[in-house]
Amino acid sequence: MSTTTSETRFTTHINDFMDMVKHRSPGEPEFHQAVQEVAESIIPFVESNPKYKAAKIFERMTVPDRVIMFRVVWEDDQGIPHVNLGYRVQFNNAIGPYKGGFRFHPSVTLGTLKFLGFEQVLKNSLTTLPLGGAKGGSDFDPKGRSDNEVMRFCQAFMTEMYRHIGADVDVPAGDIGVGAREIGYLFGQYKRIANEFTGVLTGKGVQYGGSLIRPEATGYGSVYFAKEMLATQNDSIQGKTCLVSGAGNVAQYTIEKIIELGGRPVTFSDSTGFIHDADGITREKLSVISDIKNVKRVGIADYIKSFPNASFYPGERPWRIPGDLAFPSATQNEISGDDARHLVMNGCRLVSEGANMPTTLEGIEVFRQAKILFAPGKAANAGGVAISGLEMTQNSMRLSWTRDEVDAKLQEIMARIHTQCVEYGQEDGFIDYVKGANIAGFIKVADALLAYGTL
DSSP, X not given: OOHHHHHHHHHHHHHHHHHHHHHHSTTOHHHHHHHHHHHHHHHHHHHTOHHHHHTTHHHHHTSOSEEEEEEEEEEOTTSOEEEEEEEEEEEEXXXXXXXXXXXXXXXXXXXXXXXXXXXXXXXXXXXXXXXXEEEEEESOOOTTOOHHHHHHHHHHHHHHHGGGOBTXXXXXXXXXXXXXXXXXXXXXXXXXXXXXXXXXXXXXXXXXXXXXXXXXXXXXXHHHHHHHHHHTTTOOSTTOEEXXXXXXXXXXXXXXXXXXXXXXXXXXXXXXXXXXXXXXXXXXXXXXXXXXXXXXXXXXXXXXXXXXXXXXXXXXOGGGSOOSEEEOOSOTTOBOHXXXXXXXXXXXXXXXXXXXXXXXXXXXXXXXXXXXXXXOHHHHTTHHHHHHHHHHHHHHHTOOOOHXXXXXXXXXXXXXXXXXXXXXXXXXXXXXXXXXXXXXXHHHHHHHHHHHXXX
């Protein structure tokens, strides 16, 4: 069969599969996008591996084990009740207990959480740790709320959620809108209701069972993965101009590690726009960013007050600024096809996704056609969940590893993920990291499902 005929057949199968997914899960565009990106790699692979095709493994993997949805009622500081939706999508536990964060943000919908949970299954598989995939959260917005209001919401949320999670069942963590404060309130309520102290949440404070390096892990891991990619071309981060989006946890620690490895970060962003500091962001400037976002909790335009040589671009993204390496670390679909073309045109050689699905399907295709080093989030941002897995291990063993020990393990895990991507993504001298990550993540889960028989 000719290559053209084979490609046409695969395209037909992918389109038919996506029609089925969209019919089964209507009105969930983020979920459809996530499945489409994976399907383009997995369906040709499944076609050449009859055991997976006969058992309809990929079809099974695109349907969650269960979806939990509930009402959350809480009172604000004036005693006025509010009603929010709470969710937990337990997607797949074939290789370990469900694992994935809680997201508190007004944009949270079932479709968003299904996309994140589906991605989490493959991401967790890539870490080589025994972790299943899940995601949860609420359309509650913690911004502008007092500590007491956030506490009351978290307690109300956990009052229902506690019955669906457990150290050997489902171990949530934080995500957008769920930081150390929220994890503390959630864990405290679980402990109060369940009457047990157990590793049921990760991202905890080190005082009560958390792991060192956990806050830094996603950002550090994204940079470590970029380091591995550049090493395949006998290159390094040293001296490279780096574009970073976001200004939260992931972005801040991405910038920190870039500086440590000799790179020159020049941008960061939030929902109001982006900052371009052509002089480079130093450790001193990073401390100002941290103060703006973590203490003052205001927009990044405040940065200009301290560093007037920098420029603020309201309502824009940083991808038209020339740079060598890009680290999208904000949210989904922040790099469009046009953004991707700007990056390639301006000489960008590498994109390492610190956020979940920050590049659209069109943008991914632009990067693949240009044959730049492109690391999908399921590989590049797996550092966070990897350290969460190590936090679970420390909780089970009732001990704590040092910062250096955990950081060394993180670097080892990111190197192993990179090795898997190369193994399954090598194509005529070019490494297709999207294909490699999808196939490597799929195989481990698929083989476990085959071993269990038809469930």
